[in-house]
Amino acid sequence: MSGIVLRVAQVVGVLVLAGIAISIVVGFVQSLLGLALIVSIPLGAWWLYRQVKARDARPAVAGRPAGRRAELESRAVIDAAGRCGWCGSASLHKDDFGFPVTPLAYHRAEIDAML
Numbered sequence: 001m002s003g004i005v006l007r008v009a010q011v012v013g014v015l016v017l018a019g020i021a022i023s024i025v026v027g028f029v030q031s032l033l034g035l036a037l038i039v040s041i042p043l044g045a046w047w048l049y050r051q052v053k054a055r056d057a058r059p060a061v062a063g064r065p066a067g068r069r070a071e072l073e074s075r076a077v078i079d080a081a082g083r084c085g086w087c088g089s090a091s092l093h094k095d096d097f098g099f100p101v102t103p104l105a106y107h108r109a110e111i112d113a114m115l
């Protein structure tokens, strides 16, 4: 009879210990989740703020100079008549070594000076 009581006590003890262990783990996970939530809210807000700010800032910073440059560069091309669209020269532009270069490369310094 005492053997059964001991066995029951043992089972109850194991169950109680297991219950305590589970509650500790659950409590730990819950506090970890709570902590992650608390940390993720300001982090998420900050991330969202960065995304919105980056989207707003990019066109404002790069928009106008890039448009002006593209407009000038589009003029420094060989036109349909085979002339340089920038200076109207009918002959191919050549670099210091006599190699033909594109009008864009040849007039690069002038284009940059006008920006």
Ligand SMILES: [Zn+2]
Residues within 6 Å of the ligand: 084, 085, 086, 087, 088, 089, 093, 103, 106, 107
């Ligand atoms: Zn030219």
